[in-house]
Amino acid sequence: MIINHPLLGPRDAAEFVYLGDESLIERPDPNAPDAADRFYEYGYLRDNPAGEHKELWYHEQGDRSWLVVTRNTITHQITHVELARDVARAKGRDR
Amino acid sequence: MAEFSLKADAFLGGFHKDYGTVVVTEVTDRAIASFALPLGGEAQAEKTIKSVLKLDLPSVGTAAQSEDGATTLLRLGKDQLFCLMDKQPDGHGAHRALSEKLAGTVFTTDQSDVWVSLTIRGPDSLRALERICPIDLHPGSFEVGALARTVMEHLGTVIIRNSDDEYTLMSASSSAKSFLHAIETSIENVL
Structure with missing residues (x-):
């Protein structure tokens, strides 16, 4: 599998490590009142789509x-x- | 107290071998510093590097050399560079002098003892490298001055094209002998 890196061009997938769903970017606010529930969802609940991901x-x-x-x-x-x-x-993040 | 005077050996003992159409030589006279551009301070870092090294930041995936050939900048990523310089007798002087000039604007780390460098030149160097390098090294897609950080034989490698048939390879010094073995095996397989 080849991943076409936006800066470096086509690279073999062996150079990469997979993490998971893109939604992991949106880490919940640890100070929110329902932080425990939101971290549970963030850490454990995923869609498992057959198709585009x-x-x-x-x-x-x-x-x-x-x-x-x-x-x-x-x-x-x-x-x-x-x-x-x-x-x-x-998404409005500073980094 | 006894006074010790230690002298560093080259990782591969200054390896040099002529295979006829491919020549492999260990580079032992270069110091390496890594630069990290601070988040939000990229413009200031670029300005300082330009005034200290008299070099514009190359674009990602390319190298830039100063006019006298003493300094080479490798742009490995958006905020990550390597600076190759002449080695000082004590091994760390080059980085120390540079880090003082760049202090506060660029994060620097001395990488001189981290990487083993080899140059591979000759008309068959491309044939030997294309078997173990996952990057397309054809001159049309990997021009003179291009570089890539990638893997060869599972070992992290930086490859730079110096000229039509000369490349510099950099890999971890801790696995220098395994890296050389991989390169030599590939050369022997095509010759």
């Missing part, structure tokens, strides 16, 4: 960047790759 990959044997990869879990076709920092900033 946005997920986090880490370029460990490369530039050490985190990527958000849109991959079809049935065909493994990768349709979109973005830097996770760009995705996080678009």
Whole structure:
């Protein structure tokens, strides 16, 4: 499987480490009154879609960047790759 | 108290071997510093690097060399660079001098003892490397001055194209001999 890194071009998937669902970017506020419930959901509850899935990959044997990869879990076709920092900033985060 | 005077050996003993159409040489005269650009301070860091090293930051995946050839910047990632310099006699002087000039604007780490460097040159160097390097090294996609941080034989490697048929490879010094073995095996397989 080839991941087309937005800065570095096509790279073999062996250079990357998989983390999981892209929603892991949105870590709950630990000071919220319902923080325990929200961390339970954040840590344990996932959708398991058959089809398009946005997920986090880490370029460990490369530039050490985190990527958000849109991959079809049935065909493994990768349709979109973005830097996770760009995705996080678009959600209003500062980093 | 006894006074010790220690002298560092090259990781591969200054390896040099001529295979005819491929020549492998260990690089032993370069010091390496890593630069990390602080979050939010990238513009200031770029300005300081330019005034200290007289070099513009290269784009990600490329190298830039100063006019006198003494300093080379490798842009490994958006906020991550390596700076290659002439080694000082005590091994750490180059980094110390540079870190003082860049203090407060760029995070630096001395990496001189971390990496083993090899140059591979000759008309068959591409044939030997393409078997173990997952990057497309064809001149059309990996031009002179291009670099990539990748893996060869499961070992993390930085590869830089110096000229049409010369490359520099950098890998962890702790596995230097395994790395050299992988390179030599690949060369022997194609020759």
